[in-house]
Amino acid sequence: MSSDQKQTATVPEGGVVRVEEWTSGEWQDFLLRKSWLTPQERVSKVTRLAGGNMNLSLKVTHTSGEMFIKQGRPWVEKYPQFEAPWGRTALEADFYLCTRDTARIRDAMPAFIGIDAELQVLATQWIADTTEASSIYAEQSGSQFLRQHSEFLLSYLEALNGSEVKKLEGRFDQNPLKLLNSFHIHDYPFQAEQIRVAEEASLQNLGWLRDARFTKVRDEMKADYLGTGDHFLHGDFYPGSLMIKEGRPIVIDSEFCMMGRSEFDAGNLFGHLILAGAKSNEIEIEWSGSRYFQSLDLGYLKKTAGIEILRRTLGVAKVREFKSPEAFAALIDSARALLFQ
């Protein structure tokens, strides 16, 4: 492994290089030095992308095509007042490096071009003409998405969860992003104020979210999430990490990758399909033919889905709007049913 591929845990002494301020000429020099471009290729334009909350995302246009560039800085791009761990972009690159020999994973993702660990700059193939899978929330087309893409996505997760990455220096054991993410999954959504706001929006008493029975499940899931596990996970497996091209999902954004319980990725997806209007039994029936799904602990998977639905409804990272208090209440009820079957 080259020094570039190792994680750099601390911000360089000179501070973070703000690559968005580079001229085309500076990009040209950098990309050539990295051998990500050939001397014959010239950079013509660098555009900042609107999507992406955590990181800086750029499109570099050059004479023979385009490239996707991502830089993870020690802050959350959309909310710069919040810190984020330096080194996460190199970890995303490690994900690509560790999985590139597995066709089922590699072929479902943009091609990896390279990583500069010093700058925390990742380059991948630019994927043109995609649609955002996240449209399924507004369209409430989760059932259709389920039928179209389940086989592909479960096959991807099966290959990923079976990857032998444990030998690789254990660097996926403790992704520092987990602490930040856990706060947003297990803590913030269930603070008194968030529950109160949800009670107002649903016109329901949500006292069960304050009860010891719920808190116990939530605490157990938090401990599991923050611990280590036997399976390699994407860590952020939901429509926001999927782009659709020619009717097929492309998986992106593996910066949350980690070792954990297999049910975590599949459970997240299960929860998001429900957020997009699919029904729990419909997902179970659709997935029942998959050997991979059969190998998972269904009860635990459903708990994961339940927590994910709640955090996307009560927490910061909301994914959809609700037409009525009844629709809001119905979703919270479905999360409760998944948590306490």
Ligand SMILES: Nc1ncnc2c1ncn2[C@@H]1O[C@H](COP(=O)(O)OP(=O)(O)OP(=O)(O)O)[C@@H](O)[C@H]1O
């Ligand atoms: N290889 C690619 N080709 C074209 N567009 C891409 C590519 N990778 C990502 N994008 C676009 O850039 C956006 C941001 O990418 P990504 O999700 O990796 O960044 P992020 O900062 O980690 O986002 P988030 O904060 O939502 O997790 C994506 O939503 C997608 O629209």
Ligand SMILES: [Mg+2]
């Ligand atoms: Mg991300």
